Amino acid sequence: MIKESDLQAEQASQREVVPAGDYYMQELKAGQTLRILDLEGNQAADTLFYSAADPSERYSAMDTIREQGNVYLTAGTKLLSNLGREMLTITADTCGRHDTLGGACATESNTVRYSLDKKCMHACRDSWLLAVAENEQYGLTKRDITHNINFFMNVPITAAGGLTFEDGISGAGKYVEMRAEMDVIVLMSNCPQLNNPCNGYNPTPVEMLIWDAA
């Protein structure tokens, strides 16, 4: 569902451009709104959320899609934790659809998906692992790396049960916005994937904007 935001970029309390292939790890307080802005188009923002109070509570793709009865995420979707609680609500979305089935690229899965010699290419799970290693204050490790959201990705399901990877439906200037319903840690890998047509083989930066509670 396309829903534009009323928030103005110049009123954001924080703005940070995340280059392709880098990560973003930041606490978001309950009531704050986060916008992920696709600056140049067709980028994928692979994102995990953890409760800041207890990171063993985290975003659950299974609970989220089952309880909303739909596999795609868009404005109005409530992002649920493994304990079935609301972590964030998507409040605006000019892209219209986001994937939470396809997961994040990894050096290991790249060998399976593409070719055994693709092992040494940059991948989202490497970015997350570097993030948790460089930010020990959060106490996260590999065991916390779970099933994520791919903002701006389009992964349609067929009636026969197939999964297809389509050219992105995002474009330059499109964004998705979500309000935190509890204090959360945001861990985003700005995808460096060079094997997937989703980003036109051209990873580009995204901007993360935060507004304080009104």
Place this chain on the structure above:
Amino acid sequence: MNSTISQEPIYQEVINGAAHWSVTVPAGKTLRFTNPEGASNVSLLFYNPKDLLERYNAPDTLKCQHTFKLTKGNCLYSDMGRVFCSITRDDTGWIDSVGGLANKHKVAEKWGERSYQTQGNLWLQNGYDAMLVELAKYGLGKRDMAANINLFSKVAADAEGNLQFEQNASKAGDVIELRFEMDTLVLMTTCPHPMNPASEYPNHGVEVAMVEADPVSEDDYCRNFRPENGRGFENTERYRCVSQASTCCEA
């Protein structure tokens, strides 16, 4: 031969409904699940017993095989690009990979409050807590619970992505066989699928048997089901050679 149904089991047992169990399955063995009345749901999680940080990865499994459903021919992948097991037989044609587990609140909301105090050993449990108990046996916890699969349950999606739990997707006597390609810790619960619309708590067990698998041949159905699976098998074989370096490897 795709079915091992005629083979004498090395081990077999019945797991009652609303229960949980775990077993370490060696590479080269098959686990055969039989749905006695057609109404069972068996939720499974997979870990590498030598490195519990290596676990079943649902997104890697789905995307590398370009599928939303799992069935015969599909392999179940770890986050390390290796194949825990191959689905060598699936009489149902559709194994759910997205429904997850029902927690205490979901079970209470759908089928009423349950407790040991009121029901004793007839207490009907929830899948989430059942898995937590099994995880804890290996020093694991909530943080280690990955997205699971549900045998004998079908959840389809329409063109708009709306999910539909299909009732009666499995029939009495249906068999699903998983052939293990590496040593794997398998966690299981027979608690009901969270999307099951039954008015009463669906309390159904499953028969589990372990049998010797036939050696994986070059023309193996699962290995050749997709080119990705050939590479997944190669990763798994390389790992087996390294992890058993003193005893193998004459490939």
